[in-house]
């Protein structure tokens with residue numbers, strides 16, 4: 001069998017799975033996307049991506065047309081079709097708790113395993129608490145035994161995904177590294193069956209990635225635990241960088257100084273680097289916040305609570321940035337009740353329509369709850385935000401949002417907002433007051449145009 005003859009399924013077709021499926025088709029594989037949600041599957045099969053991700057709709061439609069990409073809700077079909085099954089379902093934060101909810105991962109693996117009666121490699125891509133892969137490996141055998149599935153050879157690998165929303169296609173096709181975890185990192189192990197399975201899994205994944213994707217890309221082959229931990233360690237590090245610079249914002253707000261210049265100066269040290277040192281209203285989204293909370297929760301379970309306690313501080317610093325914006329806004333309008341506030345951006349970051357744990361939406365909702373009349377405009381995020389918090393005025397343009405505003409808050413740095421000049425807003429607003437919660441505008445320009453301009457990390 002040539003490498004390209006390996007048939008691939010991708011289970012879970014959210015932004016991770018849909019991107020992975022379309023990118024594997026782009027690399028030349030025959031791919032079957034699987035999801036339990038018929039609405040999602042019908043939409044994808046019709047070439048309509050149910051979320052915003054630049055470049056992905058084009059890839060989806062291209063490979064629906066080439067016939068290399070198909071979609072189904074049927075696990076029996078998936079089990080019969082695939083040589084390699086990627087699991088890309090969500091692992092959200094458990095309601096009211098900090099730990100990750102593994103219901104969807106367990107369900108996906110169980111549903112697949114009960115139909116597996118032929119050789120198959122299952123590859124986890126979802127972000128999971130350390131220890132999950134080893135538990136799932138046992139579960140797969142149990143489920144197959146319960147259903148009398150004795151045919152074929154099964155292996156499990158963990159291959160975490162590091163893509164960013166808004167750059168998902170590019171990150172998938174040209175990753176910084178590939179990490180593959182198996183039951184053992186050693187080639188010989190006291191348990192030969194585990195070692196054999198690991199070798200076989202690695203060999204198949206090398207063949208899957210023996211495409212332009214892996215050319216020159218570091219491939220790290222290790223055990224399950226390291227692979228699971230690399231993923232959460234990467235997100236914890238990124239969150240730490242952001243909260244680190246935001247902690248210094250708290251300092252400069254009190255003693256004076258300019259956080260952007262501080263970050264630039266720090267970033268010139270190649271050991272530190274300038275990326276992820278943009279101070280502002282903090283991080284959000286479906287990954288960084290829940291991953292640092294999940295990691296702390298898992299550390300507590302395994303007896304490493306002290307080692308990971310700093311993550312609680314990272315989370316607290318992050319959430320205090322939202323308090324800071326609410327505090328500044330309250331101070332600037334004097335009386336929140338009845339004040340007209342324009343919030344520019346509700347997505348957790350630009351080039352995304354995702355509002356999960358969005359700092360911008362949280363600030364908008366809190367101002368509304370305190371009595372303000374809040375108008376919101378986001379180039380992509382309005383619909384998702386309206387589902388989560390319907391009571392704000394969602395409008396279709398920057399002009400509508402800022403009409404008659406007593407205060408404007410730039411909360412997500414879409415390029416449309418980064419290009420704002422005082423003359424764009426001055427004739428429209430009631431009061432010339434602006435909070436730049438992402439530190440992307442030039443304070444001098446706005447102050448010279450007669451605006452009361454506040455940013456984060458610079459003394460008010």
Ligand code: UGA
Nearest residue numbers: 161162163164165242276277278282283284285287348349
């Ligand atoms: C993040 C990681 O960057 C990916 O590598 C990872 O694969 C992904 O989580 C995941 O686990 O699936 P993502 O959540 O798409 O990706 O977004 P980021 O670009 O990391 O931004 C996260 C948040 O940090 C955003 O709210 C952004 O506005 C904020 N941020 C980022 C800052 O406040 N300052 C910065 O300097 C950078």
